Amino acid sequence: MRNQAHRFKIDAVIRKLANRRQHGGMRWNERPMEENIEHIMTIFLQMQKHIEAVQGKVGIEIGPGDNVGVAYCFLKLGCKKIYAIEQFPSIIVNKRLLNTFEHIDERFKSAGMPSYCLASDIIQEEVGHYSFQPDRLIVTQTIFEDASIEPVDFIYSNDVLEHIANPRKVFQKAYQILKTDGIFVNSIDLAGHNVFSNPLRPLDFLTCPDWLWELMFSHIVTTNRLRLSDFVQAAKAAGFQIKRENVLLQTNAEYLNTIRPHFLPRYRQLPDADLTTVQCLLAAQKNEIKDE
Numbered sequence: 354m355r356n357q358a359h360r361f362k363i364d365a366v367i368r369k370l371a372n373r374r375q376h377g378g379m380r381w382n383e384r385p386m387e388e389n390i391e392h393i394m395t396i397f398l399q400m401q402k403h404i405e406a407v408q409g410k411v412g413i414e415i416g417p418g419d420n421v422g423v424a425y426c427f428l429k430l431g432c433k434k435i436y437a438i439e440q441f442p443s444i445i446v447n448k449r450l451l452n453t454f455e456h457i458d459e460r461f462k463s464a465g466m467p468s469y470c471l472a473s474d475i476i477q478e479e480v481g482h483y484s485f486q487p488d489r490l491i492v493t494q495t496i497f498e499d500a501s502i503e504p505v506d507f508i509y510s511n512d513v514l515e516h517i518a519n520p521r522k523v524f525q526k527a528y529q530i531l532k533t534d535g536i537f538v539n540s541i542d543l544a545g546h547n548v549f550s551n552p553l554r555p556l557d558f559l560t561c562p563d564w565l566w567e568l569m570f571s572h573i574v575t576t577n578r579l580r581l582s583d584f585v586q587a588a589k590a591a592g593f594q595i596k597r598e599n600v601l602l603q604t605n606a607e608y609l610n611t612i613r614p615h616f617l618p619r620y621r622q623l624p625d626a627d628l629t630t631v632q633c634l635l636a637a638q639k640n641e642i643k644d645e
Contacts, residue, residue: 382419382449390456393422396540400509403538403597403636407432408469410506413530415497415523416513419443421490423511425454428489429461431469437492438500440574444492446483451476498522502530509538514635515546515576520584524591524637531639537593540601541584544631546576555604555631560615580620580627584635593637602632 382389400423401407408431414424417437421444424435437444454472461468470489477484485492493500498519508527517523527537544555547570551557559578561569566578585595609629613621620628 382445382453386453386456389420389422389453390460393420393426393453393457394460396511397423397426399540399634400511400538401427401430403634404507404509404536407507409433411503412436413438413497413502413505413508415508415510416440416516417444419445421450421492422453422457423509424490425457425472425475426461428470428475429457429466429468431467434488435490436500436502436505437490438497438502439492439494440496442494446476446485448483451478451483498526500526504530504532505535506532507536507538511540512542514539514541514584515543515579516574517577520577520579521587521590524587524593527637528591528593528639533639535639536596536636537588537638538597538634538636539584540632540634541581542576542632543580544602544604547573554608554612556609556612556616556628559617559620559628560612562617580623581630581633581635582623582627588635588637592640594640595635596638597634597636599634600626600630600632601634603629604631605629 384392404412407427410432411434412424412427412432413436414421415438417424417439418441421437424437427435451472454476458468458471460466475486475490477486493502508531514520514523524537531537545551545558549558549561558576581598581600585598588595606625606629609625613628
């Protein structure tokens with residue numbers, strides 16, 4: 354099954370003609386609570402390790418989807434304010450979200466972690482209506498590149514940059530609004546998505562012709578098919594210093610050697626390390642003076 358796209362060609366045409374509305378990613382708040390909390394804590398601990406001290410600081414999460422639990426974790430750790438920048442109308446403030454925050458409170462308590470706020474400090478409830486405390490957790494529905502935000506101390510994203518049409522603009526925007534020594538941390542999923550989401554064959558999507566890719570996925574936000582080196586170059590071009598470039602998950606060399614001849618030409622000559630990386634963490638820091 355070198356190219357799953359061919360199996361879906363007819364269905365892709367139907368979807369394209371139907372002009373289906375674009376939509377966001379996974380809905381974590383519809384999953385079992387414990388699974389959702391594990392997901393939140395895993396991301397939070399990964400990001401916090403690279404962002405480090407956050408007490409009294411202002412941060413941004415890009416693309417939280419329907420889940421602002423990670424943003425809440427940073428508030429609990431002493432963050433002054435978090436902006437959640439989400440393109441889609443995914444974030445719903447309701448009893449379920451309040452319960453999620455309360456479960457996070459319990460996790461912090463059981464782990465002996467410092468806690469500067471509780472769920473009731475961030476989500477206000479009034480006669481069955483729920484809302485965020487307006488000067489602590491600010492949700493803005495827009496794309497990050499268009500957001501108008503005060504200078505911040507840190508920015509992070511999880512499994513977002515692989516969906517961005519032009520990552521260079523994202524890094525330029527991040528550099529523009531970060532304070533000196535500010536950090537931009539991203540976990541990036543470089544494997545296949547949608548019909549190509551097969552952990553045993555994570556690079557098959559790099560064989561799909563561009564014309565067919567557009568036909569199949571123009572109705573949704575899917576992967577931009579960039580590799581780690583593309584994001585590193587985008588960060589450096591914006592003026593960032595690379596602080597961390599960690600490979601979190603790789604595919605095996607045997608599979609790569611089998612699939613490489615079927616890649617699109619632009620991928621075929623890339624180094625093995627760039628192709629085998631299917632999950633990575635990229636942390637970039639703003640220098641005091643932008644390199645020319």
